[in-house]
Amino acid sequence: MxxxxxxxxxxxxxxxxxxxxxxxxxxxxxxxxxxxxxxxxxxxxxxxxxxxxxxxxxxxxxxxxxxxxxxxxxxxxxxxxxxxxxxxxxxxxxxxxxxxxxxxxxxxxxxxxxxxxxxxxxxxxxxxxxxxxxxxxxxxxxxxxxxxxxxxxxxxxxxxxxxxxYEVGVPGYTRLLESLDVAVGPAVREDVASVMEAGVTVRSSADGVDEIDTILLVGGRNGAQLFELSEWAEDLGVASRATMSSRKRQLEAAGLLTTEKIRADVGRPRQRLLVAPEELRDSPPADLIRGARDALVDE
Known part of the structure; x- marks a missing residue:
């Protein structure tokens, strides 16, 4: 031939x-x-x-x-x-x-x-x-x-x-989404899937938005609790609780996230994540991540 x-x-x-x-x-x-x-x-x-x-x-x-x-x-x-x-x-x-x-x-x-x-x-x-x-x-x-x-x-x-x-070093796509659904709810799972399929998240990025930022920002879009997201991330091996807290503070300092306290049945009040910029709060998930990436690059 x-x-x-x-x-x-x-x-x-x-x-x-x-x-x-x-x-x-x-x-x-x-x-x-x-x-x-x-x-x-x-x-x-x-x-x-x-x-x-x-x-x-x-x-x-x-x-x-x-x-x-x-x-x-x-x-x-x-x-x-x-x-x-x-x-x-x-x-x-x-x-x-x-x-x-x-x-x-x-x-x-x-x-x-x-x-x-x-x-x-x-x-x-x-x-x-x-x-x-x-x-x-x-x-x-x-x-x-x-x-x-x-x-x-x-x-x-x-x-x-x-x-x-070669060790990939991340959880599988199916397990990640299914566990998010159980731990935080279907809205966060659907938004994370939407962002990943749009290809706007880069893993462990030093310049922009990585998977940890994405989880926190999507959590903020849906009013998720930092405690629940951090517990999920640590259990799945995505990030430690300390890393999640540190990254949350960085996003707050960049003006992308804010929090509000909510009462817990036991222990100290917990933090609910919220997207800070008004223009990004109702954006589609992928546009939220693109907007956050642009804001971080411009810093």
Whole structure:
């Protein structure tokens, strides 16, 4: 087959090969390719592969998981055993989607009597090379020529097998939202889901709004109690109570949050979170986070 080429968004170019088979290896040192690959697998329904192996450089995997939605989706997929993520020791990797099985008779011999690589007699497969362009577009070149596909698949299957596991370090998307619903209520859960799906939250951001700020601001939009949010965050491993209190004070100092005291049945009065700027109080959740980010950047 003459290599076939295509152009389009990285996500679209990944969607076809990832959904075409039950066995997939994705290799890349490009942040966008790794992030979009996770989201494509998470969004796949009937076309979802049984399992995807994702091999990336440590820096690229870390930056891809700075996107809290991608990180939490990846955590879900790992927990469901639909995704494995590993760190390559190589400094550079091509961006490839490798499909097809790796079956075959391990004792099969060539005409010369030598044991052959079983991957050369595996199920049909393809290799798609993704070349990202400026912006979010890319060029894809796809080949299904048997020998090159088998060679590439065998090489990166070995690389993946030798690589160390990558720890995402965040709770899974499903568990995060379900636990928010129980701990704080459906309104906060729905707003957090809306913000994450809009892609406006960056994980552990030193310049802008991260997942902790998002939880507090969305809590303020719904009049949630700081105590309940902090207890939830600590139980889930998102942040300690001390971190939640410290970040709340920072948002207060920036003029984005305020609190009011409410009586508690036992102990000291608790604090109800409220969005401070009037112009942001009734904003849609994603617009609230964008407005808060702009305010923090302008400080």
């Amino acid at each position: 003459t290599p076939a080429t295509d152009t389009g968004s990285v996500r679209r170019l990944l969607r076809d090969p990832i959904g075409s088979t039950d066995e997939v290896i994705v290799v890349s040192d490009h942040v966008t390719v790794l992030r979009e690959a996770v989201l494509v697998v998470a969004e796949a329904d009937e076309d979802a592969p049984d399992h995807v192996r994702l091999l990336g450089t440590e820096g690229a995997l870390s930056r891809a998981c700075d996107d809290f939605l991608a990180a939490s989706r990846a955590a879900d997929l790992v927990e469901e055993e639909r995704l494995s993520m590993r760190v390559s020791e190589q400094g550079h990797l091509p961006s490839l989607v490798i499909t097809g099985g790796e079956g075959g008779d391990p004792n099969r011999q060539s005409a010369a009597g030598e044991v052959e690589d079983p991957s050369r007699h595996s199920d049909s497969g393809e290799v798609t090379t993704i070349s990202p362009l400026p912006g979010n577009d890319a060029v894809a070149v796809r080949t299904d020529e048997a020998d090159p596909v088998a060679t590439i698949r065998s090489a990166f299957a070995r690389s993946f097998s030798d690589a160390a596991e």
